Amino acid sequence: MTEPLAPGAVIGMLGGGQLGRMLSMAAARLGFRCHIFEPGAAPPAGQVAEAVTTAGYDDLDALRRFAEVVDVITYEFENIPTAALDVLEALRPIHPGRRALAVSQDRLTEKEFLRGLGLQTAPFAPVDDAAGLEAALAAIGTPAILKTRRLGYDGKGQTRLTAPGDAAEALAAMAGAPAILEGFVEFSHEVSVIAARGQDGAVACFDPGENVHRDGILATTTVPARLSHAQRTDAVLLAGRILNALDYVGVMGVELFVTRGGLIVNEIAPRVHNSGHWTQTGCVIDQFEQHIRAVAGWPLGDGQRHADVVMENLIGSDMDRVPELAAARDVALHLYGKAETRAGRKMGHANRIMRPG
Amino acid sequence: MTEPLAPGAVIGMLGGGQLGRMLSMAAARLGFRCHIFEPGAAPPAGQVAEAVTTAGYDDLDALRRFAEVVDVITYEFENIPTAALDVLEALRPIHPGRRALAVSQDRLTEKEFLRGLGLQTAPFAPVDDAAGLEAALAAIGTPAILKTRRLGYDGKGQTRLTAPGDAAEALAAMAGAPAILEGFVEFSHEVSVIAARGQDGAVACFDPGENVHRDGILATTTVPARLSHAQRTDAVLLAGRILNALDYVGVMGVELFVTRGGLIVNEIAPRVHNSGHWTQTGCVIDQFEQHIRAVAGWPLGDGQRHADVVMENLIGSDMDRVPELAAARDVALHLYGKAETRAGRKMGHANRIMRPG
Structure with a gap:
């Protein structure tokens, strides 16, 4: 554990949406200054942050310059590319750390991690191709949801299968991306x-x-x-x-x-x-x-x-x-x-x- | 009464201290953007505002440009020069308005205004010179406090008189500024x-x-x-x-x-x-x-x-x-x-x- 950050220190924030915006205001309450890194123009968080870098997560020079002027790095979303993390992590501490990102960036890794802790999850099976989907459907049944393993949120990158006959169409919607079939859970x-x-x-x-x-x-x-x-x-x-x-x-x-x-x-x-x-x-x-x-x-x-x-x-x-x-x-x-x-x-x-x- | 300001509108703020800072964050919660006008460099409010103009209150061009890019003007302190108000008020609404500023910028005007409403204040008398102070002391007695009529806060611009003999020194501390003598009030x-x-x-x-x-x-x-x-x-x-x-x-x-x-x-x-x-x-x-x-x-x-x-x-x-x-x-x-x-x-x-x- 390092020394607590003193008021006046700069917190680097990857992502400038509403979560970054509310994090910036919370940081300000504690006397910290915020620097937002965000590919999109005019990010909501930029209105309440001291500095904004507008650049893509593939712009490694911009990421390097950003890291050099902040004291610690955090983020408002989990889909930060690995190459970007490599650059940032070499220069400044990032919290939460790599392991949390690796687990949560991939639905399959996440489910396996949770099961490994002895926790209950919905039934799931990896799906890389038509044969995999057939096997997964045989194990899990329908209804089920086929999801891309990576980069999905708010219902995007997901297709619902109500019967085995939906398989081909659902798989096509994945556009070749590695996927995971998840069974439904009866919950109140x-x-x-x-x-x-x-x-x-x-x-x-x-x-x-x-x-x-x-x-x-x-x-x-x-x-x-x-x-x-x-x-x-x-x-x-x-x-x-x-x-x-x-x-x-x-x-x-x-x-x-x-x-x-x-x-x-x-x-x-x-x-x-x-x-x-x-x-x-x-x-x-x-x-x-x-x-x-x-x-x-x-x-x-x-x-x-x-x-x-x-x-x-x-x-x-x-x-x-x-x-x-x-x-x-x-x-x-x-x-x-x-x-x-x-x-x-x-x-x-x-x-x-x-x-x- | 005008239409309510829609989220996204820009609030212009005179003064960039802690009050302006907390006002900026409150404005952001309602979806407003803030533009700070502040003579001092690196104002606390600037860390959580979308824009900062660094200029003096005597820079009428800067005030004009500031007013032109905001939708409404407010402030975190009351000692805004009259000439600045003239420029701003011609371009955008200012809240609270001129009358409130006129009353609160001058301790004597303020006390007279309050008395005019039938409210109780400490005993007071205007002091412009040695003769005035003598008359005021005769009416109010000691202990009393001699204060400049304008521009005082947090105990600055104030001198306490414990006996009539303190008069000359107290008056000298006003450096020729119009003043007001206030009597003490016994309060719990x-x-x-x-x-x-x-x-x-x-x-x-x-x-x-x-x-x-x-x-x-x-x-x-x-x-x-x-x-x-x-x-x-x-x-x-x-x-x-x-x-x-x-x-x-x-x-x-x-x-x-x-x-x-x-x-x-x-x-x-x-x-x-x-x-x-x-x-x-x-x-x-x-x-x-x-x-x-x-x-x-x-x-x-x-x-x-x-x-x-x-x-x-x-x-x-x-x-x-x-x-x-x-x-x-x-x-x-x-x-x-x-x-x-x-x-x-x-x-x-x-x-x-x-x-x-």
Whole structure:
């Protein structure tokens, strides 16, 4: 463990979307300055960061110059190319580290890692070609989902198979990319645990939130989630097991299916997570500050919740509801500064405080 | 009243200190972009704003260019020169408006304005010269404080007179500036009301906080303050009277002395106020967002408090306590990103949540 980063230090952030934006503001609260690295022009995080480098993740010179002017590097998304990581890691510490990225960048590696820890996952099988898909379907059955192993999010790169006859079309949709077939799990609801691990190995968890998706995108997260005491304990224990196994530093989102047979890990994200946005309104130290604290080698907040909260994503035309939400006395609005409203695009979120205290 | 400002609009901010910094972050939460105008290099607010103009308030061309690229103008301090206001006001709306600035830039005008509303103030008299000071001392007695009418804050530009014999020295300290002699008030404690008024004339008040000063600088603010129900009502009523009389738009800090004879107005500040920092931890919508909402023509938050909070300023070497404060589970830290720690300089604050709910 290195010395805690002193206020005034510069945190380098890969990715300039809304997560990077809220991380930048959390970093500023602790007196840190932020430098955003982002390929796209006018990133939302750039509006609240001290510096922005606009360059692609394949621009190794730009990455090198970026690393040289920051004190530590973190990221808001997990799909950072390996060559970029090689350049950055040679110059500055990156948190969370390579192992967490390797695991979460590949759905197959992730599932195998989770199974290796003794945790439950949906049934899965690798699919590299038609023969592999046939074998996978024989083992798992339908309905099932064929997903690219890498680079999928919010329902992209996924095809649902309702019968074995869908195989050819589904495989064609993968465009030759290595894939994984996942079976369906009968679950009553989905929850997620936002967990953090500090450089000293301390683990802190926020209360699990209950997630509702619409069109493959998170719509709402509600705390407290419907869970028994034993399920809450299990959720914390399994999150701790994952973080410790990865020697993880930072915040992780762990999505869980609640089933009669226990909690099943859906997926993990090595970063702050949409389902943790409620912590901005429900906790003294939110997930964004928690992540910055971990990355900076500071002590973690303990995750205590002081209110019930419903977080609602504002997607596309939900922006029309901003005047109404702004007038509600129990709603904290968070808008992301995106210039263009598009269908399916996350434009902001609203945290409704349900029962203070 | 104009149309509410749409997310994406640019808020121009005069002053780039910690208040401007926290206002910038609040504006960003609502999807606004911020442009800071500040004479000093590397302002704390610049770290979290989209744009910074570095120029003096006497640089009328720079002010004009600044005004032309923003949608509305506000400020973090009240001592904006008249010529600067003339240039800005001709181009864009400024909130709070000229009348509030005229009143609060001059201690004598302010006291006369408050008295005109039927509110209690400390005894006062204008002092322009030795004869004036003699007359003022005859009326008010000692101890008393001689203050410049303009441009004082945090105890600067003030001299205490313990006996009439101090008159010559005190007057010399004013260096010829118009002054005001203020008598002392016997008070049990000081409280402040952070009040807001929207463009629609709606008024909202946060719960009064109780202030403790050290060396003339605010040390702590505690909510709830020690006040009777009637005193709380009085505090809200008098704040409303002040805001309405000024046709005010924005947040104002109203400092009050609690005395046996009722509440006495110490001073008003036409901006967010140090004694309102606790709202970041105790309210869904804090004073910074409240101010931005008013300036942008949005509905105000209602000011409801959901926790007891003690706000402590971190001044100068208090920064040595950051590691300890960072490790406390009930403390939200806010550091201002100032490069240099100096004695008497506000470096940050810590909001300790005492009793959630």
